[in-house]
Amino acid sequence: MNTTWAELIFQYLFPGEAMPKSIGDRYLAMLHTKAISPDEKTQALLTKLEKAPWKLSYLDHYAAFFMQDHPIRELIWLMIPIAETHAAMNKHFLPQKRSFTYLIKLGFKGALVPWYMMGGFVLVKMKNLG
Amino acid sequence: MGEQTDIIVVGSGPAGAQACQTLVEKGWNVLLVDIGYQSAYKNELSASSFLDLREQDSQANHILGEQYEAVDWGKTQTGAQLTPARKHVVKDQEAYFPMDSSSFQPLETAAHGGLGAAWGAGSCVFSASELSRMGLEEGLLPEHYQTIADRIGLTTPDASIAPIMMHEVQPSEASITMDENHQTLWKRYEGKAGKLAQKGFHLGRPSLAAITSDRDGRKALAYDELAFYTDRDQSVYRPAMTIEALLAKTNFRYLSNCLVKRFDEDDSGASIEYINTENGARERVSAKRIMLAAGALGSARIVARSRSFFDQKIPLLSNDYAYYVCLMPSRLGKVNRANRLSLAQLSLFYPYQNPTDIPSMGSFYTYRSLMLFRSLKEVPLGFRTAIPLLQYLTPAMMIMGLHHPDEASPDKYFTLTKEDHPSKGDTAEFHYVQSTAEQAKIAQREKAVKRMLGKLGCFVLKKVKPTAGASIHYAGTIPYGDDSWGLASDGRLQGSRAIYVGDSAGFRFLPAKGLTLTIMANAHRTALAIHQSLTKA
Numbered sequence: 096m097n098t099t100w101a102e103l104i105f106q107y108l109f110p111g112e113a114m115p116k117s118i119g120d121r122y123l124a125m126l127h128t129k130a131i132s133p134d135e136k137t138q139a140l141l142t143k144l145e146k147a148p149w150k151l152s153y154l155d156h157y158a159a160f161f162m163q164d165h166p167i168r169e170l171i172w173l174m175i176p177i178a179e180t181h182a183a184m185n186k187h188f189l190p191q192k193r194s195f196t197y198l199i200k201l202g203f204k205g206a207l208v209p210w211y212m213m214g215g216f217v218l219v220k221m222k223n224l225g
Numbered sequence: 226m227g228e229q230t231d232i233i234v235v236g237s238g239p240a241g242a243q244a245c246q247t248l249v250e251k252g253w254n255v256l257l258v259d260i261g262y263q264s265a266y267k268n269e270l271s272a273s274s275f276l277d278l279r280e281q282d283s284q285a286n287h288i289l290g291e292q293y294e295a296v297d298w299g300k301t302q303t304g305a306q307l308t309p310a311r312k313h314v315v316k317d318q319e320a321y322f323p324m325d326s327s328s329f330q331p332l333e334t335a336a337h338g339g340l341g342a343a344w345g346a347g348s349c350v351f352s353a354s355e356l357s358r359m360g361l362e363e364g365l366l367p368e369h370y371q372t373i374a375d376r377i378g379l380t381t382p383d384a385s386i387a388p389i390m391m392h393e394v395q396p397s398e399a400s401i402t403m404d405e406n407h408q409t410l411w412k413r414y415e416g417k418a419g420k421l422a423q424k425g426f427h428l429g430r431p432s433l434a435a436i437t438s439d440r441d442g443r444k445a446l447a448y449d450e451l452a453f454y455t456d457r458d459q460s461v462y463r464p465a466m467t468i469e470a471l472l473a474k475t476n477f478r479y480l481s482n483c484l485v486k487r488f489d490e491d492d493s494g495a496s497i498e499y500i501n502t503e504n505g506a507r508e509r510v511s512a513k514r515i516m517l518a519a520g521a522l523g524s525a526r527i528v529a530r531s532r533s534f535f536d537q538k539i540p541l542l543s544n545d546y547a548y549y550v551c552l553m554p555s556r557l558g559k560v561n562r563a564n565r566l567s568l569a570q571l572s573l574f575y576p577y578q579n580p581t582d583i584p585s586m587g588s589f590y591t592y593r594s595l596m597l598f599r600s601l602k603e604v605p606l607g608f609r610t611a612i613p614l615l616q617y618l619t620p621a622m623m624i625m626g627l628h629h630p631d632e633a634s635p636d637k638y639f640t641l642t643k644e645d646h647p648s649k650g651d652t653a654e655f656h657y658v659q660s661t662a663e664q665a666k667i668a669q670r671e672k673a674v675k676r677m678l679g680k681l682g683c684f685v686l687k688k689v690k691p692t693a694g695a696s697i698h699y700a701g702t703i704p705y706g707d708d709s710w711g712l713a714s715d716g717r718l719q720g721s722r723a724i725y726v727g728d729s730a731g732f733r734f735l736p737a738k739g740l741t742l743t744i745m746a747n748a749h750r751t752a753l754a755i756h757q758s759l760t761k762a
Binding site: 107108125128129152155156159160163164168169171172173175176177179180182185187188189190191192193194195197198201204205208211 | 276279280288289292293295296298557558559560597598601602604605606607608609610611612613614616617619620
């Protein structure tokens with residue numbers, strides 16, 4: 096694992112935000128402490144994702160439903176506890192008052208989920224990577 | 226034999242700590258022996274609340290841990306709720322208490338304070354019918370319950386459940402204050418309490434082993450969501466507090482880093498053999514009396530090794546347990562940062578329609594994105610979609626943990642296989658299977674509880690059923706009775722003169738209600754029996 100993955104995943108989770116240095120360092124330390132050992136197929140998949148990072152969202156949604164223990168989910172998920180407990184980032188996670196219309200907006204966003212999952216299906220199955 | 230004392234107590238958990246206090250107060254020289262791991266994150270938190278901590282502490286060591294102990298991938302295991310401040314409770318479990326089972330996953334601990342170090346503080350008095358089934362005669366425990374209640378401090382439960390939870394015991398502390406989620410549920414229950422009670426459903430604020438006003442150097446509950454996760458203000462009772470106070474007494478000594486392997490008896494008294502976990506040396510210390518308080522599983526291991534009771538069935542009880550993720554739609558989008566308590570704020574009992582009934586018990590906790598990442602893992606959506614969704618939902622979510630009573634059967638036991646390894650324990654192989662009738666009864670109670678909660682506007686979204694053993698309530702491994710593998714009514718091991726067992730090993734039946742208060746009351750009773758036996762001798 097290298098700095099590029101940390102940056103990629105941060106940009107996927109928090110698009111448009113600058114990655115605080117301390118999250119990067121701590122995230123890397125965490126990756127080294129909790130080593131992920133992908134097999135050959137998974138490593139090939141991760142290499143492809145590094146070259147085309149926009150496919151991360153497809154794979155994330157597909158894996159969330161069909162491949163819950165996949166290393167890519169673990170990679171993304173390991174970022175979240177760091178971000179959740181970091182002063183600059185935790186506004187994404189702390190409980191805040193939300194209106195019912197906010198839920199409706201989320202629902203519209205959620206309608207895109209099946210399309211993302213289809214994209215993930217193509218990425219994984221058609222390329223024989225999962 | 227080696228060093229001599231009056232009484233050796235093995236185990237620093239709730240039973241051991243209370244027994245030590247009783248015996249020290251009676252003037253005996255007491256030696257407490259256990260492994261005794263302590264937390265690396267003792268009382269270092271400085272922020273006023275968990276939310277403030279997350280906003281101010283950029284490193285969040287106490288939330289995630291220096292070794293990222295809080296971040297576990299893979300399946301939810303027993304003890305998954307333990308934050309870094311409590312992770313020492315599961316440290317080296319496999320090394321000292323090796324086990325082998327697919328049907329039962331116990332938690333045995335080497336922690337200072339035993340399982341009491343991570344206790345949820347729910348405190349219940351068992352009824353006469355429950356105690357009778359446990360092998361304890363009527364009238365044996367009530368005065369001992371009050372002694373413990375006065376020592377540790379208990380909050381007052383609501384009148385709707387006080388007869389079930391506290392019986393005649395008088396708590397010293399005022400009731401806890403609920404957050405808005407629990408208040409909403411409680412108000413709805415109040416409006417229907419009469420009808421629900423007729424169906425056997427009772428809900429109310431529980432009695433907790435915590436204080437709501439400052440006393441004896443301890444501070445009142447601060448409602449900062451940290452009460453369960455740290456001992457910073459000593460608001461919640463932990464056995465380590467009793468041991469800390471006893472260290473100032475000249476007739477009390479504490480030996481940690483000791484894995485007790487066995488005991489031996491002769492005409493002059495008894496002795497224990499232990500392994501020093503720091504240097505691996507085998508050492509021995511003797512006494513006039515020995516009290517085993519290493520937990521139902523730990524004490525049974527010691528007795529089995531001492532009597533060469535290998536590869537034989539040792540009975541086992543453990544409450545069936547599942548937790549339910551619930552949603553209160555009326556709380557969606559609403560957030561409050563006040564009265565945040567990480568302990569149970571409401572308890573329910575079902576079915577209970579007369580004093581001889583033995584109910585199941587549920588405990589409610591607000592799930593507040595305390596560590597949102599733990600629930601994010603379970604959501605079947607991509608993380609970028611799941612994060613805002615859970616941010617909206619979690620303030621309205623509650624967790625209910627539901628325990629059911631357990632009774633002995635031939636299909637609930639473990640065996641101990643002898644190992645010749647110099648420092649680790651013998652391997653316990655567990656076999657735990659519920660009968661069809663038991664499963665049906667549990668399913669019926671679950672269904673009734675879910676239906677009743679629905680009437681209160683609290684809907685179960687998901688049930689999470691951990692492996693058996695996840696309740697962390699164990700009992701019945703050396704049951705009261707006349708069998709050679711059993712305990713006399715005063716806690717003395719059958720066939721011995723100087724060995725007593727003061728934890729839950731003797732309970733022949735396990736009610737669903739939290740058993741820690743009963744364990745402490747029974748340990749106090751057993752300690753008094755030791756005192757009487759020594760006084761007569």
